[in-house]
Amino acid sequence: xxxxxxxxxxxxxxxxxxxxxxxxxxxxxxxxxxxxxxxxxxxxxxxxxxxxxxxxxxxxxxxxxxxxxxxxxxxxxxxxxxxxxxxxxxxxxxxxxxxxxxxxxxxxxxxxxxxxxxxxxxxxxxxxxxxxxxxxxxxxxxxxxxxxxxxxxxxxxxxxxxxxxxxxxxxxxxxxxxxxxxxxxxxxxxxxxxxxxxxxxxxxxxxxxxxxxxxxxxxxxxxxxxxxxxxxxxxxxxxxxxxxxxxxxxxxxxxxxxxxxxxxxxxxxxxxxxxxxxxxxxxxxxxxxxxxxxxxxxxxxxxxxxxxxxxxxxxxxxxxxxxxxxxxxxxxxxxxxxxxxxxxxxxxxxxxxxxxxxxxxxxxxxxxxxxxxxxxxxxxxxxxxxxxxxxxxxxxxxxxxxxxxxxxxxxxxxxxxxxxxxxxxxxxxxxxxxxxxxxxxxxxxxxxxxxxxxxxxxxxxxxxxxxxxxxxxxxxxxxxxxxxxxxxxxxxxxxxxxxxxxxxxxxxxxxxxxxxxxxxxxxxxxxxxxxxxxxxxxxxxxxxxxxxxxxxxxxxxxxxxxxxxxxxxxxxxxxxxxxxxxxxxxxxxxxxxxxxxxxxxxxxxxxxxxxxxxxxxxxxxxxxxxxxxxxxxxxxxxxxxxxxxxxxxxxxxxxxxxxxxxxxxxxxxxxxxxxxxxxxxxxxxxxxxxxxxxxxxxxxxxxxxxxxxxxxxxxxxxxxxxxxxxxxxxxxxxxxxxx
Numbered sequence: 001x002x003x004x005x006x007x008x009x010x011x012x013x014x015x016x017x018x019x020x021x022x023x024x025x026x027x028x029x030x031x032x033x034x035x036x037x038x039x040x041x042x043x044x045x046x047x048x049x050x051x052x053x054x055x056x057x058x059x060x061x062x063x064x065x066x067x068x069x070x071x072x073x074x075x076x077x078x079x080x081x082x083x084x085x086x087x088x089x090x091x092x093x094x095x096x097x098x099x100x101x102x103x104x105x106x107x108x109x110x111x112x113x114x115x116x117x118x119x120x121x122x123x124x125x126x127x128x129x130x131x132x133x134x135x136x137x138x139x140x141x142x143x144x145x146x147x148x149x150x151x152x153x154x155x156x157x158x159x160x161x162x163x164x165x166x167x168x169x170x171x172x173x174x175x176x177x178x179x180x181x182x183x184x185x186x187x188x189x190x191x192x193x194x195x196x197x198x199x200x201x202x203x204x205x206x207x208x209x210x211x212x213x214x215x216x217x218x219x220x221x222x223x224x225x226x227x228x229x230x231x232x233x234x235x236x237x238x239x240x241x242x243x244x245x246x247x248x249x250x251x252x253x254x255x256x257x258x259x260x261x262x263x264x265x266x267x268x269x270x271x272x273x274x275x276x277x278x279x280x281x282x283x284x285x286x287x288x289x290x291x292x293x294x295x296x297x298x299x300x301x302x303x304x305x306x307x308x309x310x311x312x313x314x315x316x317x318x319x320x321x322x323x324x325x326x327x328x329x330x331x332x333x334x335x336x337x338x339x340x341x342x343x344x345x346x347x348x349x350x351x352x353x354x355x356x357x358x359x360x361x362x363x364x365x366x367x368x369x370x371x372x373x374x375x376x377x378x379x380x381x382x383x384x385x386x387x388x389x390x391x392x393x394x395x396x397x398x399x400x401x402x403x404x405x406x407x408x409x410x411x412x413x414x415x416x417x418x419x420x421x422x423x424x425x426x427x428x429x430x431x432x433x434x435x436x437x438x439x440x441x442x443x444x445x446x447x448x449x450x451x452x453x454x455x456x457x458x459x460x461x462x463x464x465x466x467x468x469x470x471x472x473x474x475x476x477x478x479x480x481x482x483x484x485x486x487x488x489x490x491x492x493x494x495x496x497x498x499x500x501x502x503x504x505x506x507x508x509x510x511x512x513x514x515x516x517x518x519x520x521x522x523x524x525x526x527x528x529x530x531x532x533x534x535x536x537x538x539x540x541x542x543x544x545x546x547x548x549x550x551x552x553x554x555x556x557x558x559x560x561x562x563x564x565x566x567x568x569x570x571x572x573x574x575x576x577x578x579x580x581x582x583x584x585x586x587x588x589x590x591x592x593x594x595x596x597x598x599x600x601x602x603x604x605x606x607x608x609x610x611x612x613x614x615x616x617x618x619x620x621x622x623x624x625x626x627x628x629x630x631x632x633x634x635x636x637x638x639x640x641x642x643x644x645x646x647x648x649x650x651x652x653x654x655x656x657x658x659x660x661x662x663x664x665x666x667x668x669x670x671x672x673x674x675x676x677x678x679x680x681x682x683x684x685x686x687x688x689x690x691x692x693x694x695x696x697x698x699x700x701x702x703x704x705x706x707x708x709x710x711x712x713x714x715x716x717x718x719x720x721x722x723x724x725x726x727x728x729x730x731x732x733x734x735x736x737x738x739x
Contacts (some may be wrong), residue, residue: 008620010709015634024428040434041254042242044320047081047332048241049269054193056260056267060136062150063169066096068134069550071156071167074103076553078593080156090519096169099142099149103156104166106130112587118143122170125153129166131306132157136262139201141174141581146174150201153415159554160601161501166257176202177214180267186319195265196235206698216268221247231257235266244273252404274342303417323395325373326380331402334394338404341390350446351407353417353726354460358438358456375427382423386416402457407445414475422475440468444478451671465588485541492545495530500558503526507562509580509731511701513720515613515714519736521613521700523581524606525729551585553594560598562610563604566732575736581613581643581664589616589631599638609639613664616656617645631658636661662697669703675712689717 046082070092074085079602080103089101093113102112108121120126120143125135137151153168180191181204198217213219217226225245226232234241239260243668247253250274257266321333329337339362342350357524376395383393383403393403407413442464445457451459463478476482499505506529528537532561546552563580588594602609614635616628637643643664644656654664675681685701692699704710704723713721 030511030697037256037271040316041273042256044257044316044419045254045256045271046187046240047320049191049256049267052269053258053267056176056180056193057262059176059264059369060152063096063098063171064134064136064154066092067154067167067169069154070101072550073153073162074156074167075158076550076591076593080595082109083374084592085299086111086113093169098169099172100144101169101252104129104153106163111169112144114144114145114538123151125151126166129153129155129168130156130163132161132163133547137200138195138263140193142170145320150176159500159557161692173202177204180204186275188275190271191270192268193260194268196266197240198232199571201265210358212650214332225255235259255548258412311446318363325376326395328380329394331394331396331453333388334392334402337392338453338456341392341404342446342451345449349406349407351413352412352444352446352456352460353403353405353439353441354396354400354457355403355417355439356398356400358440378422382420386420388422396457402460410443410477412447413443414477417443417475438469440464440470440473441475442467442478443475446642459483486539488537489545492542493549496542496551499528499530500554504530505555505558506731507559507566508731509735510722510729511564511726511735512581512719514727515718519576519578520720521581523615524563524583526555527729536675547585550587553591556582556585556594557587557597560612561601561605564601564607566603567607567611569732577611579611579613579641581619581666583613583615583645586617586628589628595631595638596636598635598640604638607703608684610641613641613643615643615645615666616660629656630661636663645695655698657695664698664700665692666700666702666722672703672705674708674722675709682712684714685713685718 002573007610019483021156045195057276068070071090073088074080083103085103089103090113092098092453093101098113100114100116101111102110102118102120102277103127104120104485106112107679108119108126110118110120110126114116123140125137128135132155134155135153137153139148139150142149149172150171151168151170153166155163156165156167160163173249173427181219190204191204192203195218196202198215200214200216203336216222216231223243224247226243232243238259240256244252244254254271254273256269259561260267260270287412321330322328323330338352360372367375376399379399379401380393383401386573387393387403388406391403391405393401395464396402405413405416414682421439424439427437442460442462444459446456459478460685463482466477466482467473506527508527510525511519512521526539526543528542529535529538543552546555555716563582567577567580569575584594598612598614599609602612607726616632632642641663642661643666644660644662645666646668647657647665657665671681671685675685691697698720699718701713701718701721702723704713704725706723706725710721710725
């Protein structure tokens with residue numbers, strides 16, 4: 001047998017060592033690559049779960065807020081047994097897309113928005129509601145159609161904080177399944193909501209965790225889901241985590257579980273491991289082939305590994321940082337870039353802008369998802385075409401877009417956004433007549449570059465909300481005054497219920513004088529001094545908030561009672577009895593019980609209805625005019641006098657004078673300002689005075705500041721007047737003493 005040369009042996013040793021080193025290197029590299037991909041997969045899966053929790057909580061908080069608003073409206077009804085709230089429930093059910101709503105009387109009888117009547121006194125959510133608690137239930141069997149539904153319930157409280165009933169609404173569990181449906185990992189991932197013990201609450205349509213059982217831990221298919229019980233222990237303790245488990249027919253899966261923060265619910269996000277690590281498995285197979293092919297295959301394999309690693313990273317990168325609809329960087333990616341730009345900016349001024357489409361959900365329903373996505377893509381292209389160097393934008397979620405723009409001046413930026421608005425609203429699908437695009441822009445001029453992108457977003461949103469739904473003014477800028485006002489408004493809403501219960505509101509009276517200087521009447525002014533420190537709240541501010549949230553109707557009743565109490569005290573103390581003018585809001589006039597409550601108060605305090613002059617605002621929307629006129633006629637028939645406020649400010653005042661039994665007209669102060677300098681004003685006022693005489697009306701000329709103005713009114717034949725010259729508002733006890 002021929003002897004093998006030393007050189008061959010040396011070559012074989014070198015080759016063997018190279019193969020061993022090569023194999024070890026490849027093995028270690030692939031092992032590290034797989035670990036890195038798995039870690040990145042776990043991180044992204046956890047982000048998907050937290051995003052799902054945010055979406056779920058946003059939906060539930062919005063539904064509860066809608067219920068509470070409806071409960072506040074129902075609470076204004078004097079009696080509830082005759083179902084005055086029926087139309088309100090139907091409208092709220094339609095607007096919020098509930099399966100149904102219902103009002104449960106204290107005896108447990110529920111009247112549902114779709115006409116059914118049930119006895120629900122055995123339901124826990126009814127008991128909790130009667131105890132003053134808000135509830136969101138686990139899935140329950142719908143007593144009407146036997147389907148599964150989640151019930152939201154809030155108490156309806158009266159003025160004395162007693163519970164007058166419970167307002168409930170139902171969503172089918174399938175709605176929550178659609179809500180949490182995830183398109184992560186190219187649609188391979190799916191989501192569930194379960195209780196801490198594993199009972200299923202809702203699942204997305206793609207969920208595959210054994211739909212035949214109600215508990216994920218009790219399914220035979222999931223026997224390897226949590227063999228050690230760690231996941232169940234963590235869920236009982238409110239902790240989050242990620243597990244990797246094997247299922248027959250599906251292979252290895254990753255599952256991330258995150259507490260929802262509601263009841264004991266958990267959000268589960270699941271993705272097959274093979275989606276992200278398939279490329280790594282290919283590398284493992286190729287590494288074994290490499291042992292028999294030598295250095296040439298080793299080099300080729302290194303190239304292949306590099307390419308596959310790059311591709312796998314791109315897949316994960318796209319899932320985490322690319323908007324699937326717009327095919328461009330999403331908020332997670334763009335927010336970091338925004339922060340980097342602002343940290344490095346020196347001489348460049350930036351503004352952070354947020355805008356969205358008013359009532360996009362309606363447009364989405366009318367257009368369909370395909371056309372709605374086309375609209376979002378059109379908006380993205382319109383924005384991209386307008387961007388300059390160093391500027392960014394992305395879609396945050398839904399129809400909300402965020403932009404980082406350079407700003408030369410607020411006027412320049414506002415003009416630029418208005419041009420962008422014109423471009424976007426020109427989007428015309430085939431069925432364009434079904435809706436009209438209205439955008440709202442919020443701008444935060446970046447003065448603090450250390451703020452996070454989320455903080456910038458929040459400030460811009462606060463500005464946007466001030467013009468939300470405004471057809472004319474679509475751009476609002478954030479400033480400290482806005483922040484302070486929003487803080488004040490929030491403080492007002494947080495404390496208004498308690499303030500009413502503690503009687504922190506007081507009644508002051510602004511004198512209305514006759515031409516001889518005597519007090520002929522008094523206009524009621526609401527004063528709010530908050531807390532033990534008696535901190536005054538600006539009247540215009542809290543009235544604006546109350547008009548927006550509907551609380552003004554309860555304040556109207558409160559002030560009406562204070563006025564009746566004042567009239568009774570004057571009578572008891574043998575003081576002159578003068579009529580009190582009460583400003584009545586549109587919200588009160590829309591209530592069918594308002595006139596009855598007023599009449600009851602006059603009887604309770606033994607005062608004449610004619611001593612209350614109900615002052616109506618002329619600024620009434622056209623659709624409210626028929627009801628406005630009907631209730632005004634009813635109030636006048638019951639003996640109350642009617643006054644029309646701010647005459648001359650709107651276009652509807654003359655129509656109201658013609659159609660309503662008006663007794664008094666309060667002239668807008670603008671007529672008085674130039675009475676001495678404008679030669680046209682005296683003839684106009686003379687005509688008003690003559691018109692009032694022929695219609696048997698009494699005029700109050702408001703806004704009198706100077707003695708010369710008063711003398712001019714006397715010459716024209718005016719009778720009553722008010723304003724700064726007449727005196728500041730006083731307490732009822734001070735009105736006649738003048739102290």
